[in-house]
Amino acid sequence: MRYSLCCTRCGRDYDDDGRRLRCECGGMLDLRFEPSFRPGMTAGRPYDQWRYREALPVGDDVVTMGEGWTPLLPVTFEGRQLLVKQEQLFPTGSYKDRGAAVLMTHLYELGVERVVEDSSGNAGCAVAAYAARVGIACDIYVPLDTSPAKTAQVEAYGATLHLVPGTREDTARAALEAAATYVYASHVYNPWFLQGTKTFAYEVAEQLGWTAPDTLVLPAGNGTLLLGAYLGFTELTRAGIVSHMPRIIAVQTAACAPLAGAFAEGLDEPIEIHASRTVAEGIAIATPARGSQVLAAVRATDGSFVVVSEQEIVASLRDCCRGGWFIEPTSAAVIAGARRYAHTAAPGETIVTAFTGHGLKAAAKIAELVESL
Incomplete structure (x- = not known):
């Protein structure tokens, strides 16, 4: 297996000892690795994320609790159907x-x-x-x-x-x-964390019969799911396994939106902000280290940002809970963004989003919101 660390800014390569964090120029590091995965390789394998092992830069002795292959289910909001990946069902309760x-x-x-x-x-x-x-x-x-x-x-x-x-x-x-x-x-x-989150894309593609959705609506705090999905669909498109790259819609909260602000101003780096409190703690990242990569991924897919209010987050949390889905408020922010986007989506557009974390992660916070639910 051949791979190396490469700088996203200057392109310099490094060997990996587990300790290097950034390039000497200050750039973030990605992995230079070419998957050898083809769809037929999954035959007879367990339904987990390791069924795509040829797309993952690790050996066969994996650390696993059977993670992956979360359900992709249709959920209807206000007459518009979204396909929601049930990432709250992982062993520790999140993607x-x-x-x-x-x-x-x-x-x-x-x-x-x-x-x-x-x-x-x-x-x-x-x-x-x-x-x-x-x-x-x-x-x-x-x-x-x-x-x-x-x-x-x-x-x-x-x-x-x-x-x-x-x-x-x-x-x-x-x-x-x-x-x-x-x-x-x-x-x-x-x-290597992004190499794991990219399996979201592989699963979505396989669950859709090795096709790509039209649009992904994903959270943009540090962007680890969004960047992983972008990486995964890039690999699948390059290999000819799917025909196109989905449009990426990134969701931030009005209380903390350094990337949405940068996108609106045509900038390549996150803007400086003074974040305020939000119930969506998981995406309250004022200075995302890979923010420039998130912006580049959204632009490369002809995507955009959606900024949601606290009221929209609470309303989505209420509606999901009343529909039987107990999700944490950060996940409700993603659903609020997906619902907002769906209002302007084309008829028949296939939109995939995710319940990113379980409600048991924030039961006390949800209890505080019960009166407004």
């Missing part, structure tokens, strides 16, 4: 398991003994769980106001929890300082 499984497999192959990670909650839960599976010690840094259900989950897996006062960016800085000593298992910086 972040896709990336954590591949990332921790790679770090286990390297013989890493201790990792650090920062998160608004879900990525920390996923990394902690998959680290526990292979006995890798783990330190998770989260903002002080992170959902108690998520912090309890992190500690239950045996990880050392660090609650950081201040902003989400303060949490990232604290983890970066710790990464000077231990390996940084970052869902943002480490490109």
Whole structure:
């Protein structure tokens, strides 16, 4: 298996020892890797994300809890049908398991003994769980106001929890300082995480009979699902497995929209903002490290951004819960964006979105919102 780390800015290649975070020029690192996957290879394989193993840059001794192959179900809002990937059904309750499984497999192959990670909650839960599976010690840094259900989950897996006062960016800085000593298992910086989230695209394509949808509506906090989906459909299109790249619609909240603002102004980097509080904590990222890549992916697919209000998020949470779907508020923000987009979509347009996290992740927060539900 041949791969290397490559800088997204200057193109320089690096070998990987699990410790390099960025290029010497300051650019983010991606993986230079050519999949050899073809659809016929899935015959007889389990229905999980490892059925696409030739598209994943790791060996056969994988760290797994059977993650992947979440249902793709039609859900109707206001007379318009969306296809919703049920990513809340993963072992730790969010799509972040896709990336954590591949990332921790790679770090286990390297013989890493201790990792650090920062998160608004879900990525920390996923990394902690998959680290526990292979006995890798783990330190998770989260903002002080992170959902108690998520912090309890992190500690239950045996990880050392660090609650950081201040902003989400303060949490990232604290983890970066710790990464000077231990390996940084970052869902943002480490490109192996995106190699895991790209399986979202492979599953959607296979579930649609090896075709691509017209449009994907996905969250844009740090953009790990959006960038993974873009990477996956890029590979599938290049290989001739699907005929076209879906349009990508990125969702941000009005309380924290540095990418939507940059997109509207025609800029290539996130704008500086003063974020305010939002119930959608999972996408409240004021300075996304891969923000320029998210902007480039949306533009490359002739996509756009949708910015949703707190009222729209709560309304979507209410409607999903009343329909039997118990999802966290961050996931409701994505659905609010998908509903907004669907109002202007072409008749017959196939729109795929996702329930990104389970409601049990934020049960206390949802309880606070009961009166408005």
